[in-house]
Amino acid sequence: MVGVWGVIGGRQRRSEAPIETLCWDGDEVVETTVADEVLVTKSSHGAVEDPVRTDGHDAIWTFGEIHGFEGDTYENRYAGCYTDSTYAAHLYRRHGLDFARGMNATASVFVHQREHDRLAIVTDRLGTHPVYYAETDDGIVFSTSIQAVLAHPAVDPAIDTHGLYSYLAFDRVPGVDTPFEAVSTLPPGAITTVDLATGDLDTERYWHLEYEPLDRSFSYFVDRFVELLQQVFAERADDDRRYGLLLSGGSDSRLLLAAGEFPVAYHLADWMSREARTAERIAFLADADFRLLERLDDHVERMLDHVPRHMNFNGRFDQAHLHGFDARLREECDVLATGLYGDSFFKGGLVPAFDLDLGPVGSVTPPIERDIESVDDYLDVLDGSLPPFIETPPELGAVLRANLEERPDGSVSFHGIEYASLYELALFGPYYPLSNDSDYHYFGLTQMVPQWTPFLDNRFVDLARSMPVRYHLRRDVVNAALSALSPALATVPHSETGVRPASRFPLDYAKRYASLFWRKHVTDERSPKPYYSRGPWRDRGVVLRERGFGREVLERNDALLEALPFLDREAAYACYEAHMDGEDHTAALYTLFTILEMPAVEAIAER
Structure with missing residues (x-):
């Protein structure tokens, strides 16, 4: 699976799909379907018979995988000879668009309802395969890629500063927002319909994530x-x-x-x-x-x-x-x-907890829940900061507060997504929707x-x-x-902590931190290169110092650094040099490099 791109509207249909953005490495199969007032292009690894037609000649595309259907009993999709779209068509024939309510999937499904003259887009409960869209004068552009939406000439790339600052501080933009004013994300657990004649868009949420603990052993x-x-x-x-x-x-x-x-x-x-x-x-x-x-x-x-x-x-x-x-x-x-x-x-991973900084010894996360009783408590949990190369940086707390609405019943809305309480926002916010x-x-x-x-x-x-x-x-x-x-597999110690998964709390907790301390400060294996580690990931900060590609990235994008209104060019170079001299600006610099190499960001400067 790779991506989907589509346009709704008479003149919009004549647009060409941004194939390079939709294809990962050029080996994909790309299929384009034009019908009535809608055009859909899908790229995938290997041949996929999309769209699948229903008896009523409606067309269905699926991006992701559907595992089954939760009705009175659970229906296993893999028990039949279905592709994802043929199974979606099977569910659609039986339940109409209400199939979404029982769909067990990590997928988004697109349904062209010819009789109703509309396109329906179904997102799974967590929004694991996000869909982005922009409304234009002549219709709607939608895609599984923000940059593919922005590639359409009718979409204005004007920056949403709140979304941009969220990305720069936290490496993600929460909820339905993006760094662009014209582009939004369809919410998770939703059925969105678009009238092909008028372009009117309507979204119905069929599921919300709520915490419902059971008092069981x-x-x-x-x-x-x-x-x-x-x-x-x-x-x-x-x-x-x-x-x-x-x-x-x-x-x-x-x-x-x-x-x-x-x-x-x-x-x-x-x-x-x-x-x-x-x-x-x-x-x-x-x-x-x-x-x-x-x-x-x-x-x-x-x-x-x-x-x-x-x-x-x-x-x-x-x-x-x-x-x-x-x-x-x-x-x-x-x-x-x-x-x-x-x-x-x-x-x-869900529960907000404390990180205790013990200085050169390291940090410890006690198994104690943090109280989330106010917006300030929630903002403390986020613990983000803007990088030093922002031109006239705002107060981050003010940016976050502007997108958080508290309601009389205790529920909150954060960047367009509703949560039952501030506590549940802290609990589920990092993964609901999954694009968070x-x-x-x-x-x-x-x-x-x-x-x-x-x-x-x-x-x-x-x-x-x-x-x-x-x-x-x-x-x-x-x-x-x-x-x-598997008792045998449970006896093999965890590679990082040295503790066997079979150990019980609190012995497991104590042994884990003792082992981490011992390996970090007393003895550890030597790696062949400074940036190799004993774990699966490299030390990205050391990679940057040892391999020295950072300055080349900045110089290659020097004109872009100068042109982008939210970046301070001199501060970006100073941040890089400070990192090379021993300070740690790994996260900030890798985020900056990501932005500078995005075609959508380059288009901002060009327009």
């Missing part, structure tokens, strides 16, 4: 978690696609290896570090073929050269970790499974390879939002499930 949640894992793998038992697993030295992806059969396990690294050796041992115990994806030395520069043109202002270019291996992965497996969001949803995630890893995967992220299944999300805070913070359902499914 920890063993109840472990049992339910294990049951769900076994169920989602059993549902794919008849799926004849070749599955591979992206394996780390932690416990989330290891748990998937314990629950299902993967003939191949891939690990991304620079060298056979402690994490790589741990992943190799795990793969051996699970009888999976271990394959090391060993990065080239110029991996970061290669990402910078390719990735920014595909990004949607969430995350940084250097988080497209599998870039350069995508063609190999598509050749060797049909679906790549990942354990992404397992830690976010089940290992304390400030890490590009998942979104890069959706561009590069057909992938499966089990923990985004509706049923896992429902389980996570029903777990009491005490279990999120002080217990570990993932490790408990791993011990239940």
